[in-house]
Amino acid sequence: MFLADYHLHSFPFSPDAFNTILEVAEGALEKGMTHICITNHLENCAQTPACPQQFPPMREYSALSAAFEEAKSKMDGKLDMRLGAEVGGPHFSPEEGREIYENPIFDFIIGSIHNLRTSNDFYYIEYPPIDEFRPTIGEYLYEYAELAKSGLCNVLGHIGYMHKYMARQGKSFNMMDFSDQLKEVFHAAVENGVGIEVNTSSLIDAYGDFVPNLEVLKLYRQCGGEIVTAGSDAHTAEHAGCGIREAYDLLRQAGFNFIAIFKDHKPEFIKI
Numbered sequence: 001m002f003l004a005d006y007h008l009h010s011f012p013f014s015p016d017a018f019n020t021i022l023e024v025a026e027g028a029l030e031k032g033m034t035h036i037c038i039t040n041h042l043e044n045c046a047q048t049p050a051c052p053q054q055f056p057p058m059r060e061y062s063a064l065s066a067a068f069e070e071a072k073s074k075m076d077g078k079l080d081m082r083l084g085a086e087v088g089g090p091h092f093s094p095e096e097g098r099e100i101y102e103n104p105i106f107d108f109i110i111g112s113i114h115n116l117r118t119s120n121d122f123y124y125i126e127y128p129p130i131d132e133f134r135p136t137i138g139e140y141l142y143e144y145a146e147l148a149k150s151g152l153c154n155v156l157g158h159i160g161y162m163h164k165y166m167a168r169q170g171k172s173f174n175m176m177d178f179s180d181q182l183k184e185v186f187h188a189a190v191e192n193g194v195g196i197e198v199n200t201s202s203l204i205d206a207y208g209d210f211v212p213n214l215e216v217l218k219l220y221r222q223c224g225g226e227i228v229t230a231g232s233d234a235h236t237a238e239h240a241g242c243g244i245r246e247a248y249d250l251l252r253q254a255g256f257n258f259i260a261i262f263k264d265h266k267p268e269f270i271k272i
């Protein structure tokens, strides 16, 4: 059975991860994955003053590439391994984003918004009552539309990232309240050949759902969206591959018959 986890972090290249590329690959294999993409954090900190210090811009490309190739050779073809990156707001500093995108060591780039240009990562926010927070969600979705138009990523990562951290503080909102803005994001994505990601990391967290959820995925489909990847966003080997089977069930419910894997930034579609 085909199973691809296309969002995985590893230590030391993602400072918030706990296991090496090899350990993550072994964990994914144990969960039955056939394909993985290692996507460590790269944040454009220079242009985002609020960027947390623990995600400095990673410039250790040769060390990363060497560690990846070594792990790949040790896995000896037991699973298909590709190297990518999760870039925070690549369009915040387009030159840096372009340099990352065009680096030949990467087959795949997830573009994520972890913070707005002038505010801290949603991870660190003390959430106000939801009505006060709505304009921030609007700005957040505006940034995804800009990101989709930028040509600096292959998929839009975890649209609705803040759900996870809001839920930990007992707060929630319905993303479909923002359906007009979501449509703008999705139309921009479709027009620019950019896909979206189903992120499974909140399934085992307080939020307990996929990010984005079924309704949002259906809307993406209605907007003509066809390119989707699934990712556990695991920061440990233990969580690698978690929720990928369930994500495929969800995608079938939303009307998708194919999942994408990437080589040299081009999607290849596999039936699910």
Ligand SMILES: [Zn+2]
Pocket: 086, 112, 114, 157, 158
């Ligand atoms: Zn992320």
Ligand SMILES: [Zn+2]
Pocket: 007, 009, 086, 233
């Ligand atoms: Zn991530």
